Amino acid sequence: MLPEWLTELYIQSKLRIYYKDNGLKVLKLWSKPASGKGDNWVGVMTRIHVDFQRSNENAVQKETYLLKEGCSKDAPQSKLFIDYEVYTREMDMYEFVLPKMSEILLEVGITDKMHANAICVDREHEIMILEDLAPLKYINADRVKQLDLSHAELTIDMLAKFHAAATVLKQRHPESMPPKLLVNYFSRDRDGYKRVFTGLFKALLRYVKSEPKLESRYYHKLERTLTNLMEYAARAHDVNDQDLQTLLHGDCWTTNIMFQYDSQGQPRSVVPIDFQFSVITSPVLDLHYFFSTSLQEDVRIRQLELVQRHYYALRQNLEKLNYKGNIPSLFEYQLEFQKRHFFAVFVSLVFQPFMVYQGEVLGEFVDFYENTPQAIKFQDSLYSTAKAHEIVAKMLPIFDAKGLLDDQ
Known part of the structure; x- marks a missing residue:
């Protein structure tokens, strides 16, 4: 599940900067977990699916990105990772x-x-949105x-x-x-x-x-x-x-x-x-x-x-x-x-x-x-x-x- 603040408008603003297109419009946003139990001790990965249109194109572009968040601040290991400046x-x-x-x-x-590629590095929310390498067959x-x-x-x-x-x-x-x-x-x-x-x-x-x-x-x-x-x-x-x-x-x-x-x-x-x-x-x-x-x-x-x-x-x-x-x-x-x-x-x-x-x-x-x-x-x-x-x-x-x- 995406954080409440990570809305279509939020993604739209980040994609506009990344693609250098102020007219880019996000049409749909949804997500699926990208990490399971035992894979998320340091952080949580979520695959974001985004449908959007570029300002100079009629076709809908469908892309996936990876949202990378730190582990919950309630997790026992959270202080450890902060002490070692893992996230920053x-x-x-x-x-x-x-x-x-x-x-x-x-x-x-x-x-x-x-x-x-980093689509977005958001230090306020302590997240990164990264290029998904899976569509490139990695x-x-x-x-x-x-x-x-x-x-x-x-x-x-x-x-x-x-x-x-x-x-x-x-x-x-x-x-x-x-x-x-x-x-x-x-x-x-x-x-x-x-x-x-x-x-x-x-x-x-x-x-x-x-x-x-x-x-x-x-x-x-x-x-x-x-x-x-x-x-x-x-x-x-x-x-x-x-x-x-x-x-x-x-x-x-x-x-x-x-x-x-x-x-x-x-x-x-x-x-x-x-x-x-x-x-x-x-x-x-x-x-x-x-x-x-x-x-x-x-x-x-x-x-x-x-x-x-x-x-x-x-x-x-x-x-x-x-x-x-x-x-x-x-x-x-x-x-x-x-x-x-x-x-x-x-x-x-x-x-x-x-x-x-x-x-x-x-x-x-x-x-x-x-x-x-x-x-x-x-x-x-x-x-x-x-x-x-x-x-x-x-x-x-x-x-x-x-x-x-x-x-x-």
Whole structure:
């Protein structure tokens, strides 16, 4: 259901500005939910259907748009998202940052679609009305099956363009990058997410303790890791003046990227969506996040090659855009990826189990971290699936061999 104030006249006024047509007339407005239970912890998506006429046309134009609202202010997580400036961050991205990045890429003939267009960013009502990508045949890939090599390479190339444009924008117009973009999940001056992430990590510990082979090798190391979980992840995000810094998507996984396909069913273009957690830090963190959440196993084991692909594409785009800063060598970039590898531990073992979850126990956001019977049941269910068991059994030996489960 649309808010009472979001009327035909309201939409008409916004569409007149967007289409630069003061005679545009809205004839009909209706809506359908675009997100379901479990999809709206951060916000609510509603698909708006609008019939309208342009002033110079007799034909009725039928379009759909996506209304994006924050979660209810009564929701327990509302204060958390406000503290991390989730909503205003995404508004800034769609209204100011992303259009400027697209303009920079256009300077060198890169016309790739890098984001949905913002029809309206309304800070008074704390909503955005965005272009609906579905009519353009963009769809999400299967989050449980995850992505094959062709999807992965296309996404890595997109991220290289995204990172290059953001790097150049940051250099040319540093004022366009507001301070909120320096805030991440693990910023030391905020502790709101600590309860969420440690709650999930404790569920991992309960699962590991229930498996004798895992318990004997990993339980005590993971128990010590829990004590320093947020600090180790914060260190992975720390950058200095010598580091290559850019604006990251910040939440790049299968649900937040949409693909177009050719007639043979092969992906031919990709667009990122959802920029609530975009942050300025090292670009390799987008790679760690993407690799740890979204790749099929035969693709994930090729990380060195995928980092190399991203590096060469990033360097090529930076050179095209006449970037004036220092570009690391491939060797230095691979070291940078390894130096920040603890983030992969966190994402693989804490995020990925609920990203691929298909169980029957549905929870609210508070169930990620509360200590109630319902919350514990939900948390434990995330680690009860065959997919979660596979993730934990496969990744723990790798992380342990790299020394990432030892005291850092």
